[in-house]
Amino acid sequence: MADKFVVTPWEVSGRIDYGKLVKEFGLTPLEGLPKAFTDNLLFRRKKVFAHRDFQKILAAIKERKPFVMMTGLMPTGKFHIGHAVVARQMAFYQSLGAKLYIAVADIEAFHARGQTLEESRRVAMEEYLPSYIALGLKPENCEVYFQSARSADAGRANAYYRLQNMLAKHATFSEFKAVYGEISPGKMVAALLQAADMLHPQLPEFGGPVPVVVPVGTDQDPHLRLARDLAARTKAYRFTTLASTYHVFVPGLGGGKMSSSDERSCIALTDDAKTVKMKVNKYAFSGGKDTVEAHRKHGGDPDVDVAYQYLTFFEEDDKKLKRYYDDYKSGKLLSGELKAILIAKLNAFLAEHQKRREAARKRLHEYLAAPEEFTPKQKH
Numbered sequence: 001m002a003d004k005f006v007v008t009p010w011e012v013s014g015r016i017d018y019g020k021l022v023k024e025f026g027l028t029p030l031e032g033l034p035k036a037f038t039d040n041l042l043f044r045r046k047k048v049f050a051h052r053d054f055q056k057i058l059a060a061i062k063e064r065k066p067f068v069m070m071t072g073l074m075p076t077g078k079f080h081i082g083h084a085v086v087a088r089q090m091a092f093y094q095s096l097g098a099k100l101y102i103a104v105a106d107i108e109a110f111h112a113r114g115q116t117l118e119e120s121r122r123v124a125m126e127e128y129l130p131s132y133i134a135l136g137l138k139p140e141n142c143e144v145y146f147q148s149a150r151s152a153d154a155g156r157a158n159a160y161y162r163l164q165n166m167l168a169k170h171a172t173f174s175e176f177k178a179v180y181g182e183i184s185p186g187k188m189v190a191a192l193l194q195a196a197d198m199l200h201p202q203l204p205e206f207g208g209p210v211p212v213v214v215p216v217g218t219d220q221d222p223h224l225r226l227a228r229d230l231a232a233r234t235k236a237y238r239f240t241t242l243a244s245t246y247h248v249f250v251p252g253l254g255g256g257k258m259s260s261s262d263e264r265s266c267i268a269l270t271d272d273a274k275t276v277k278m279k280v281n282k283y284a285f286s287g288g289k290d291t292v293e294a295h296r297k298h299g300g301d302p303d304v305d306v307a308y309q310y311l312t313f314f315e316e317d318d319k320k321l322k323r324y325y326d327d328y329k330s331g332k333l334l335s336g337e338l339k340a341i342l343i344a345k346l347n348a349f350l351a352e353h354q355k356r357r358e359a360a361r362k363r364l365h366e367y368l369a370a371p372e373e374f375t376p377k378q379k380h
Contacts, residue, residue, distance in 0.1 A: 009179070012219050012249060012257035015304070021218050022050050027246060030054065034062070040092055042247065045312055047085065048215070052224070053243040056211040061096050067211040068201045069093040072103035072194070075120040076113055077260025078268040079131045081313070081346075082250035089215045089247075091136030098213075100142040102132070103197040107147040111186035117148055125364060131269050133360035133367070134353050145369035147193055152370040159205040163237075164189075164196040170233035171226075179222045195227040202239050213243040219257070221246070251309055253283040267310075270354070273347040280307065280339050280346070287328070288335030299331035300338075307335070307342040314345050 005014030007021060022029060027050035030043065037043040060067035071086055094100055106120035129144060151157040176183045176191060202209045214224060224244045231239040252258040252265035259265045264283045267276060287305030289295035302308040302325045315321045324341065327333035 007219050009219055009222055012217075014256075016249065018049055018218075018248060025050075025218060025221055025246075027052060027218075027221075028054075030245070034058070036061075036096060041313070041316060042085065042088060042092070044318075046248075047313065048089070048245050048247045050218075050246040051244060053241050054213065054245060056240065057213045057243050060211045064097065065211075066207070067098055067213070068101060069098040070101045070103075070198055070201055070212050070214050072105050072197055073124065073128050074105050074113075075109055075124040075128060076115060077123075077127075078266070078270065079127045080258055080260050080266035080268050081310070082258035082266065083128070083131070083260075084135060084269065085247055085250060085313070086215055087132050087135040087137070089245075090132065091138075093213070094136075094138055094141065098141070099201070099207075100137075101197075101201050102142070102144045103194075104128075104144065104146045105190075105194070105197075107193055108190040111184070111190045117146075121146065127270075129364050129367060130357045130360040131353070133363060134356035137367070139363070139366040142367055143369040144367045147197070149370045153205075156205045157370075159203045160196060160200045163200050163203060164192050166234060166236060167192050167195050167199075167230045170230050175226065175229070179226055191223070191226065194223055195230050198224070198227045198242055199231055199237075199239055203237065209238055209240045211240055211243060213245060215245045215247060217249055217257075218246050219249075250313060251285075251306055253279060253285065253306055255285050255304075255306065267346065269350060269357070271350065273351070276346050276350065277343050280343050281336075284310075284339060284342075286335045286339075288338075292334065295334060296331045299329045300333075300335060302328045305335070305338065307339045310342050311338075311345065314342075314349060 005016045006012065007016060021027070030049055030051050033043055042048050057067055069090065071090065090100055090102070104120065104124045106117050106124070109115040109120045110117060124146070145151065150160040171192065176188055180187055180191065198212065198214055200206060201212055216224060221244070224242065228242050231242065249257045252262070253267070254265060260268070264279070267279060271279070284306040285304070287301035287303070287308070289298055289300065305328065308324065308328060311321060311324060324333065324338065328338055
Protein backbone atom coordinates (compact mmCIF):
# COMPACT_ATOMS: atom_id res chain seq x y z
CA MET A 1 0.00 0.00 0.00
CA ALA A 2 1.16 3.51 -0.78
CA ASP A 3 0.76 4.68 2.83
CA LYS A 4 2.51 1.71 4.42
CA PHE A 5 5.71 2.48 6.30
CA VAL A 6 8.06 0.71 8.71
CA VAL A 7 9.99 2.24 11.62
CA THR A 8 12.00 -0.16 13.78
CA PRO A 9 15.58 -0.20 15.15
CA TRP A 10 16.54 -2.28 12.10
CA GLU A 11 14.49 -0.77 9.27
CA VAL A 12 13.04 2.58 8.23
CA SER A 13 11.14 2.56 4.96
CA GLY A 14 8.11 4.02 3.22
CA ARG A 15 6.56 7.47 3.45
CA ILE A 16 6.44 8.04 7.19
CA ASP A 17 3.31 9.42 8.84
CA TYR A 18 4.74 11.15 11.91
CA GLY A 19 1.29 11.90 13.32
CA LYS A 20 0.51 8.20 13.27
CA LEU A 21 3.88 7.43 14.90
CA VAL A 22 3.09 9.81 17.76
CA LYS A 23 -0.08 7.85 18.52
CA GLU A 24 1.43 4.39 18.04
CA PHE A 25 4.51 5.12 20.18
CA GLY A 26 2.60 7.03 22.86
CA LEU A 27 4.57 10.23 22.31
CA THR A 28 3.49 13.81 23.03
CA PRO A 29 3.64 16.48 20.30
CA LEU A 30 6.08 19.33 21.02
CA GLU A 31 3.92 22.42 21.44
CA GLY A 32 4.01 25.75 23.26
CA LEU A 33 7.80 25.97 23.31
CA PRO A 34 9.58 29.13 24.53
CA LYS A 35 11.08 31.61 22.07
CA ALA A 36 14.60 30.17 22.26
CA PHE A 37 13.20 27.01 20.68
CA THR A 38 10.89 28.58 18.12
CA ASP A 39 13.82 30.70 16.90
CA ASN A 40 15.69 27.47 16.14
CA LEU A 41 15.05 26.03 12.67
CA LEU A 42 14.76 22.42 13.85
CA PHE A 43 12.04 23.20 16.38
CA ARG A 44 10.33 25.96 14.39
CA ARG A 45 9.82 23.66 11.41
CA LYS A 46 8.80 20.66 13.54
CA LYS A 47 11.90 18.71 12.60
CA VAL A 48 11.94 17.90 16.31
CA PHE A 49 8.27 17.06 16.67
CA ALA A 50 7.54 14.97 19.77
CA HIS A 51 8.78 14.11 23.24
CA ARG A 52 8.53 12.20 26.47
CA ASP A 53 8.84 14.10 29.78
CA PHE A 54 10.45 17.12 28.11
CA GLN A 55 8.74 19.48 30.56
CA LYS A 56 11.52 18.63 33.06
CA ILE A 57 14.09 20.03 30.65
CA LEU A 58 12.06 23.17 29.95
CA ALA A 59 11.69 23.77 33.69
CA ALA A 60 15.45 23.39 34.23
CA ILE A 61 16.16 25.88 31.43
CA LYS A 62 13.63 28.37 32.75
CA GLU A 63 14.93 28.09 36.33
CA ARG A 64 18.57 28.00 35.18
CA LYS A 65 19.16 24.69 36.89
CA PRO A 66 21.57 21.96 35.69
CA PHE A 67 20.46 19.55 32.99
CA VAL A 68 22.16 17.12 30.65
CA MET A 69 21.87 16.23 27.00
CA MET A 70 23.13 12.71 26.34
CA THR A 71 23.63 11.24 22.91
CA GLY A 72 25.76 8.67 21.14
CA LEU A 73 27.26 7.92 17.77
CA MET A 74 27.84 4.68 15.91
CA PRO A 75 31.40 5.08 14.57
CA THR A 76 30.80 3.48 11.18
CA GLY A 77 30.71 5.08 7.75
CA LYS A 78 30.89 8.74 6.81
CA PHE A 79 29.37 11.66 8.69
CA HIS A 80 26.47 12.86 6.53
CA ILE A 81 23.86 15.62 6.61
CA GLY A 82 21.45 13.35 8.49
CA HIS A 83 23.90 13.15 11.38
CA ALA A 84 24.05 16.94 11.41
CA VAL A 85 20.49 17.09 12.78
CA VAL A 86 21.65 15.70 16.13
CA ALA A 87 24.90 17.68 16.02
CA ARG A 88 22.96 20.91 15.66
CA GLN A 89 20.84 19.97 18.66
CA MET A 90 24.04 19.40 20.66
CA ALA A 91 25.24 22.95 20.03
CA PHE A 92 21.75 24.34 20.68
CA TYR A 93 21.31 22.65 24.06
CA GLN A 94 24.84 23.61 25.01
CA SER A 95 23.93 27.26 24.35
CA LEU A 96 21.02 26.84 26.78
CA GLY A 97 23.32 25.63 29.55
CA ALA A 98 23.32 21.85 29.11
CA LYS A 99 26.18 19.56 30.09
CA LEU A 100 26.82 17.22 27.15
CA TYR A 101 27.80 13.56 27.25
CA ILE A 102 28.54 11.97 23.87
CA ALA A 103 29.19 8.23 23.76
CA VAL A 104 31.21 6.68 20.96
CA ALA A 105 29.56 3.26 20.71
CA ASP A 106 32.71 1.29 19.91
CA ILE A 107 31.62 -1.69 22.04
CA GLU A 108 28.28 -1.80 20.24
CA ALA A 109 30.06 -1.54 16.87
CA PHE A 110 32.32 -4.43 17.91
CA HIS A 111 29.38 -6.69 18.83
CA ALA A 112 26.84 -5.62 16.21
CA ARG A 113 29.11 -4.83 13.23
CA GLY A 114 32.26 -6.84 13.96
CA GLN A 115 34.32 -3.66 13.83
CA THR A 116 37.58 -3.44 15.78
CA LEU A 117 38.05 -0.87 18.54
CA GLU A 118 40.93 0.63 16.54
CA GLU A 119 38.74 1.19 13.50
CA SER A 120 35.97 2.70 15.62
CA ARG A 121 38.46 5.13 17.13
CA ARG A 122 39.74 6.11 13.68
CA VAL A 123 36.25 6.75 12.30
CA ALA A 124 35.17 8.71 15.37
CA MET A 125 38.29 10.87 15.38
CA GLU A 126 38.45 11.43 11.62
CA GLU A 127 34.79 11.58 10.62
CA TYR A 128 32.55 12.48 13.56
CA LEU A 129 34.27 14.61 16.18
CA PRO A 130 35.78 17.16 13.72
CA SER A 131 32.32 17.68 12.20
CA TYR A 132 30.70 18.09 15.63
CA ILE A 133 33.20 20.80 16.49
CA ALA A 134 32.77 22.48 13.10
CA LEU A 135 28.99 22.54 13.67
CA GLY A 136 29.41 24.52 16.88
CA LEU A 137 30.18 22.07 19.68
CA LYS A 138 32.19 23.73 22.47
CA PRO A 139 34.63 21.92 24.81
CA GLU A 140 33.18 23.51 27.93
CA ASN A 141 30.74 21.22 29.76
CA CYS A 142 31.22 18.51 27.15
CA GLU A 143 32.58 14.97 27.47
CA VAL A 144 33.13 12.73 24.48
CA TYR A 145 34.00 9.21 25.58
CA PHE A 146 34.46 5.73 24.16
CA GLN A 147 32.37 2.95 25.69
CA SER A 148 35.56 0.89 25.96
CA ALA A 149 37.40 3.60 27.95
CA ARG A 150 34.89 5.71 29.85
CA SER A 151 37.19 7.92 31.92
CA ALA A 152 40.76 8.51 33.03
CA ASP A 153 39.29 8.83 36.54
CA ALA A 154 39.07 5.30 37.97
CA GLY A 155 36.17 6.15 40.28
CA ARG A 156 34.03 7.47 37.43
CA ALA A 157 34.95 4.63 35.10
CA ASN A 158 34.17 2.02 37.77
CA ALA A 159 30.78 3.63 38.48
CA TYR A 160 29.84 3.52 34.78
CA TYR A 161 30.69 -0.16 34.30
CA ARG A 162 29.21 -1.07 37.70
CA LEU A 163 25.91 0.50 36.61
CA GLN A 164 25.86 -1.64 33.47
CA ASN A 165 26.14 -4.78 35.60
CA MET A 166 23.54 -3.63 38.11
CA LEU A 167 21.07 -2.93 35.30
CA ALA A 168 21.59 -6.49 34.07
CA LYS A 169 19.90 -7.82 37.21
CA HIS A 170 16.65 -6.09 36.23
CA ALA A 171 16.62 -7.11 32.57
CA THR A 172 14.82 -10.12 31.14
CA PHE A 173 15.61 -12.19 28.09
CA SER A 174 12.06 -11.74 26.78
CA GLU A 175 12.52 -7.95 26.84
CA PHE A 176 15.71 -8.13 24.81
CA LYS A 177 14.13 -10.50 22.34
CA ALA A 178 11.12 -8.20 21.93
CA VAL A 179 13.34 -5.18 21.26
CA TYR A 180 16.21 -6.73 19.32
CA GLY A 181 14.76 -9.90 17.80
CA GLU A 182 17.55 -12.41 17.40
CA ILE A 183 19.79 -11.66 20.36
CA SER A 184 23.31 -12.76 21.26
CA PRO A 185 25.18 -12.34 24.56
CA GLY A 186 27.32 -9.65 22.93
CA LYS A 187 24.30 -7.67 21.79
CA MET A 188 22.79 -7.92 25.27
CA VAL A 189 26.00 -6.55 26.77
CA ALA A 190 25.97 -3.69 24.25
CA ALA A 191 22.30 -2.90 25.01
CA LEU A 192 22.96 -2.77 28.76
CA LEU A 193 25.95 -0.51 28.16
CA GLN A 194 23.75 1.75 26.04
CA ALA A 195 21.28 2.00 28.95
CA ALA A 196 24.22 2.85 31.23
CA ASP A 197 25.21 5.58 28.75
CA MET A 198 21.81 7.25 29.15
CA LEU A 199 21.61 6.88 32.93
CA HIS A 200 25.16 7.32 34.23
CA PRO A 201 25.16 11.16 34.17
CA GLN A 202 22.91 10.86 37.24
CA LEU A 203 25.34 8.74 39.29
CA PRO A 204 26.92 10.42 42.34
CA GLU A 205 30.34 10.27 40.63
CA PHE A 206 28.95 12.40 37.79
CA GLY A 207 26.97 14.89 39.88
CA GLY A 208 23.88 13.02 41.01
CA PRO A 209 20.23 13.07 39.85
CA VAL A 210 19.62 15.62 37.12
CA PRO A 211 17.15 15.96 34.21
CA VAL A 212 18.58 14.22 31.13
CA VAL A 213 17.27 14.58 27.57
CA VAL A 214 18.18 12.09 24.85
CA PRO A 215 17.37 13.27 21.28
CA VAL A 216 16.67 10.39 18.89
CA GLY A 217 14.87 9.35 15.76
CA THR A 218 11.74 7.31 16.39
CA ASP A 219 13.54 4.14 15.25
CA GLN A 220 15.63 4.37 18.42
CA ASP A 221 12.67 4.67 20.80
CA PRO A 222 12.80 1.00 21.90
CA HIS A 223 16.25 1.68 23.40
CA LEU A 224 14.82 4.61 25.37
CA ARG A 225 11.91 2.55 26.65
CA LEU A 226 14.25 -0.23 27.77
CA ALA A 227 16.53 2.21 29.63
CA ARG A 228 13.55 3.90 31.31
CA ASP A 229 12.12 0.54 32.40
CA LEU A 230 15.45 -0.66 33.80
CA ALA A 231 15.95 2.62 35.65
CA ALA A 232 12.55 2.32 37.31
CA ARG A 233 13.40 -1.18 38.60
CA THR A 234 16.85 -0.25 39.90
CA LYS A 235 16.29 0.74 43.53
CA ALA A 236 19.97 1.28 44.35
CA TYR A 237 19.72 4.69 42.64
CA ARG A 238 16.99 7.31 42.45
CA PHE A 239 17.05 8.18 38.77
CA THR A 240 15.12 11.12 37.38
CA THR A 241 13.04 9.69 34.52
CA LEU A 242 14.81 10.10 31.20
CA ALA A 243 13.34 12.70 28.86
CA SER A 244 13.54 12.21 25.10
CA THR A 245 12.80 14.16 21.95
CA TYR A 246 12.12 12.73 18.50
CA HIS A 247 13.27 14.21 15.21
CA VAL A 248 12.26 13.43 11.66
CA PHE A 249 14.58 11.47 9.40
CA VAL A 250 16.56 13.31 6.77
CA PRO A 251 15.60 11.24 3.73
CA GLY A 252 18.16 9.45 1.63
CA LEU A 253 18.63 10.83 -1.85
CA GLY A 254 16.38 8.11 -3.24
CA GLY A 255 13.94 8.21 -0.30
CA GLY A 256 13.86 6.25 2.96
CA LYS A 257 16.34 6.89 5.78
CA MET A 258 19.76 8.23 4.80
CA SER A 259 22.50 5.61 5.12
CA SER A 260 26.22 6.31 5.42
CA SER A 261 26.95 2.88 3.97
CA ASP A 262 25.33 3.80 0.62
CA GLU A 263 27.14 6.51 -1.35
CA ARG A 264 24.05 6.96 -3.53
CA SER A 265 21.92 7.61 -0.47
CA CYS A 266 23.81 10.32 1.39
CA ILE A 267 25.57 13.65 1.12
CA ALA A 268 28.70 13.34 3.25
CA LEU A 269 30.03 16.47 4.93
CA THR A 270 33.38 15.74 3.26
CA ASP A 271 31.93 15.63 -0.28
CA ASP A 272 33.36 18.20 -2.68
CA ALA A 273 31.24 20.54 -4.80
CA LYS A 274 31.45 18.35 -7.91
CA THR A 275 30.33 15.26 -5.99
CA VAL A 276 27.40 17.08 -4.40
CA LYS A 277 26.22 18.32 -7.79
CA MET A 278 26.48 14.83 -9.29
CA LYS A 279 24.68 13.13 -6.40
CA VAL A 280 21.79 15.60 -6.28
CA ASN A 281 21.27 15.65 -10.04
CA LYS A 282 21.64 11.88 -10.47
CA TYR A 283 20.12 10.36 -7.34
CA ALA A 284 17.77 12.85 -5.65
CA PHE A 285 14.17 11.67 -5.98
CA SER A 286 12.06 14.22 -7.81
CA GLY A 287 8.47 15.18 -7.17
CA GLY A 288 8.25 16.71 -10.62
CA LYS A 289 6.38 15.51 -13.69
CA ASP A 290 7.95 13.50 -16.50
CA THR A 291 8.00 16.38 -18.99
CA VAL A 292 8.46 20.15 -18.75
CA GLU A 293 5.04 20.66 -20.31
CA ALA A 294 3.30 18.42 -17.78
CA HIS A 295 5.17 20.02 -14.90
CA ARG A 296 4.29 23.55 -16.04
CA LYS A 297 0.64 22.52 -16.33
CA HIS A 298 0.19 20.34 -13.22
CA GLY A 299 3.09 21.33 -10.97
CA GLY A 300 5.28 19.13 -8.78
CA ASP A 301 4.91 17.61 -5.34
CA PRO A 302 7.38 19.30 -2.94
CA ASP A 303 6.27 17.04 -0.08
CA VAL A 304 8.00 14.05 -1.71
CA ASP A 305 10.73 15.90 -3.59
CA VAL A 306 14.07 15.24 -1.88
CA ALA A 307 15.67 18.50 -3.03
CA TYR A 308 12.86 20.47 -1.38
CA GLN A 309 13.02 18.31 1.77
CA TYR A 310 16.74 19.06 2.11
CA LEU A 311 16.07 22.78 1.72
CA THR A 312 13.75 22.63 4.74
CA PHE A 313 16.87 21.77 6.78
CA PHE A 314 19.29 24.22 5.15
CA GLU A 315 17.32 27.28 4.02
CA GLU A 316 16.97 29.52 7.08
CA ASP A 317 14.69 32.08 5.40
CA ASP A 318 11.07 30.97 5.88
CA LYS A 319 9.77 33.30 3.16
CA LYS A 320 12.20 31.93 0.57
CA LEU A 321 11.30 28.37 1.49
CA LYS A 322 7.58 29.14 1.16
CA ARG A 323 8.20 30.67 -2.26
CA TYR A 324 10.09 27.56 -3.41
CA TYR A 325 7.22 25.38 -2.19
CA ASP A 326 4.52 27.43 -3.93
CA ASP A 327 6.46 27.88 -7.18
CA TYR A 328 7.28 24.18 -7.41
CA LYS A 329 3.73 23.14 -6.65
CA SER A 330 2.34 25.54 -9.26
CA GLY A 331 4.82 24.44 -11.94
CA LYS A 332 6.61 27.77 -12.08
CA LEU A 333 9.79 26.18 -10.68
CA LEU A 334 11.15 23.10 -12.47
CA SER A 335 12.81 20.10 -10.81
CA GLY A 336 16.20 20.94 -12.29
CA GLU A 337 15.92 24.52 -11.05
CA LEU A 338 15.00 23.36 -7.55
CA LYS A 339 17.97 21.00 -7.53
CA ALA A 340 20.24 23.84 -8.64
CA ILE A 341 19.05 25.94 -5.67
CA LEU A 342 19.80 23.07 -3.31
CA ILE A 343 23.23 22.39 -4.84
CA ALA A 344 24.25 26.04 -4.38
CA LYS A 345 22.96 26.04 -0.79
CA LEU A 346 24.68 22.77 0.15
CA ASN A 347 27.99 23.66 -1.47
CA ALA A 348 28.09 27.05 0.27
CA PHE A 349 27.41 25.33 3.60
CA LEU A 350 29.96 22.56 2.99
CA ALA A 351 32.72 24.93 1.84
CA GLU A 352 32.54 26.79 5.15
CA HIS A 353 32.03 23.61 7.16
CA GLN A 354 35.09 21.91 5.66
CA LYS A 355 37.31 24.88 6.56
CA ARG A 356 36.10 24.71 10.16
CA ARG A 357 36.47 20.95 10.15
CA GLU A 358 40.15 21.12 9.25
CA ALA A 359 40.77 23.67 12.00
CA ALA A 360 38.88 21.43 14.45
CA ARG A 361 41.33 18.55 14.00
CA LYS A 362 43.85 20.36 16.20
CA ARG A 363 41.37 20.55 19.10
CA LEU A 364 40.06 16.98 19.39
CA HIS A 365 41.87 16.32 22.68
CA GLU A 366 39.92 19.16 24.34
CA TYR A 367 36.71 17.14 24.10
CA LEU A 368 37.80 13.64 25.11
CA ALA A 369 37.05 12.35 28.61
CA ALA A 370 40.04 9.99 28.48
CA PRO A 371 42.38 11.16 25.69
CA GLU A 372 45.29 9.01 26.87
CA GLU A 373 43.33 5.94 27.95
CA PHE A 374 41.94 4.64 24.69
CA THR A 375 45.11 3.20 23.20
CA PRO A 376 44.35 -0.43 22.27
CA LYS A 377 47.56 -2.30 21.55
CA GLN A 378 46.17 -5.33 19.77
CA LYS A 379 43.45 -6.33 17.38
CA HIS A 380 40.12 -7.31 18.94
